[in-house]
Amino acid sequence: MLELRDLRVEYGAAPALWGVSLAIPERKLVCIVGPNGAGKTTLINAIAGLHRAKSGRIVMDGTDMTSLPSHRYCSAGIAIVPEGRRLFTRMSVRENLEVGSYTRAARKDRDRSLDYICTLFPAVRDKLDSVAGSLSGGQQQMVAIGRALMARPRLLLLDEPSLGLSPLIVQAMFGAIREVNAAGTAVLLVEQNVANALEIADFAYLLEEGRIVAEGAPNVLFNNPELRRAYLGIVPGH
Amino acid sequence: MTFPSGTLLAQSALSGVFIGSLYGLLGLGVGLAWGLLHVINLAHFAFAFLAAYLCYQLASVGGMDPLLTLALIVPLFAALGAALQWVLERFDVSPLNSLLATFGIAAIIEAGIQWEWTADFRKLESVYAGRTFKVGVLFVPLPELLTLLLSLILAFGIWAAMRYTNLGRALRALAEDAPIAAAFGINRRAHALVLAGVCGALAGIAGVCLALTYTLTPSQIYAWVGVVFAAVMLGGLGSALGPLTGGIVIGVSEAVTMAFVSPSWAPIVSFSLLIGLLLLKPERS
Ligand SMILES: Nc1ncnc2c1ncn2[C@@H]1O[C@H](COP(=O)(O)OP(=O)(O)O)[C@@H](O)[C@H]1O
Numbered sequence A: 001m002l003e004l005r006d007l008r009v010e011y012g013a014a015p016a017l018w019g020v021s022l023a024i025p026e027r028k029l030v031c032i033v034g035p036n037g038a039g040k041t042t043l044i045n046a047i048a049g050l051h052r053a054k055s056g057r058i059v060m061d062g063t064d065m066t067s068l069p070s071h072r073y074c075s076a077g078i079a080i081v082p083e084g085r086r087l088f089t090r091m092s093v094r095e096n097l098e099v100g101s102y103t104r105a106a107r108k109d110r111d112r113s114l115d116y117i118c119t120l121f122p123a124v125r126d127k128l129d130s131v132a133g134s135l136s137g138g139q140q141q142m143v144a145i146g147r148a149l150m151a152r153p154r155l156l157l158l159d160e161p162s163l164g165l166s167p168l169i170v171q172a173m174f175g176a177i178r179e180v181n182a183a184g185t186a187v188l189l190v191e192q193n194v195a196n197a198l199e200i201a202d203f204a205y206l207l208e209e210g211r212i213v214a215e216g217a218p219n220v221l222f223n224n225p226e227l228r229r230a231y232l233g234i235v236p237g238h
Numbered sequence B: 001m002t003f004p005s006g007t008l009l010a011q012s013a014l015s016g017v018f019i020g021s022l023y024g025l026l027g028l029g030v031g032l033a034w035g036l037l038h039v040i041n042l043a044h045f046a047f048a049f050l051a052a053y054l055c056y057q058l059a060s061v062g063g064m065d066p067l068l069t070l071a072l073i074v075p076l077f078a079a080l081g082a083a084l085q086w087v088l089e090r091f092d093v094s095p096l097n098s099l100l101a102t103f104g105i106a107a108i109i110e111a112g113i114q115w116e117w118t119a120d121f122r123k124l125e126s127v128y129a130g131r132t133f134k135v136g137v138l139f140v141p142l143p144e145l146l147t148l149l150l151s152l153i154l155a156f157g158i159w160a161a162m163r164y165t166n167l168g169r170a171l172r173a174l175a176e177d178a179p180i181a182a183a184f185g186i187n188r189r190a191h192a193l194v195l196a197g198v199c200g201a202l203a204g205i206a207g208v209c210l211a212l213t214y215t216l217t218p219s220q221i222y223a224w225v226g227v228v229f230a231a232v233m234l235g236g237l238g239s240a241l242g243p244l245t246g247g248i249v250i251g252v253s254e255a256v257t258m259a260f261v262s263p264s265w266a267p268i269v270s271f272s273l274l275i276g277l278l279l280l281k282p283e284r285s
């Protein structure tokens, strides 16, 4: 469904991605892992249309998106839960969700989407009329995921959704992500929380210093003892 | 200082409310552009005066009802506002530079007005001028009352639109985090043009109110800048109801000072309020 071909992104003259190629098939949950500063956020933001690529192609359903303005990405079926959530903190939770369903197609399903999100995250229902900035970190993350789901995406991009959250909330979050994926939405998940992410992923890429250095099914990819030690903190034999 | 009579106090406060509503009406467009588009638009004041002169021309010379001129002035100034925004975007003007650029545009418009209408004072003599009601002991002039009503309707209308329409929510989202708003499908450029058009229309309406209530002369354009900025800062950037509230607070304090202390003290009141506010609540600027 989504295909990146030799994508190169720069900040000023400093390249952050050196030519990344990857594919996200329909309905799959794909995970990108890698150390801090590897370029994961840059990559996911480029797919959401937040960064212009220097060269290479972003192709969604066979359509070249690379030169489109960022407001055209959402109606192609892509929605992002950005790093640090970036809610509209001065607006209410309901308004945040409504902005999520801004595109014409999503607007038609607004009530149904809202209902779905309140079922997925019951805590959100009680907070609909609160100012988004007043919510706890975990609740804000749920609203950020909800806002993206309001867009009715076929590809959901998640940038470190578990960052800074308590283990209990992280479990709920991963449960919800799995549920969304099971309902047919493809997911691209960037995570520091590698063990959890790989458990639910169909396919994984390892990104280091702006390059994909390994890829494969999670259990195959992380059979390599060195990678296990580096990313899962697991010492072989234990 | 003599002991104030109740009637004089009430009449002064009322005239303060009236002039304050015009500060608020001018401030509404200035504050929206500043808070949501990050454009500090001095040309707004020149647009308002240009609209006032057009209204004067159409009504005095053309014999139109001054309120009917809105039908021409509103679309014309909406287009002007959007065109200005298009140019500012085209050259990627920063907020500070927008202040300088729009100051230049104001000067050009002032020169144009001067050329067309000269620097002589112009006063629109319309069916509304000089009409006054008596409510209890207070005199209520009709043009000022119309200005107050228009300001209230527009401020509350825009407040509601910001809260309850997709367009309003999109504008607020853009103001807080434009890239993320765009990622959800909101076309920033198109929305900025629409909002700038609304601000232009507001300048046009404020201009008609100016023509109804004031004697016009081109250099007066700048006399309004300080006090309207004070009203905007007092009420909060990007707020719909703030400038009107701020404008009325300033208008009333000015009018009461004028009546009971001395007219020359009036500007000191509004700027003391502004400076005090900036010192006490620096995060507002
Ligand atoms: N806005 C920016 N300006 C300049 N350099 C940046 C910016 N954002 C990220 N970088 C650089 O790009 C590289 C990749 O960053 P990022 O995509 O945030 O990595 P990750 O999400 O994997 O931690 C880092 O070297 C970082 O310093």
Ligand SMILES: [Mg+2]
Pocket: A040, A041, A042, A083, A160
């Ligand atoms: Mg990151």
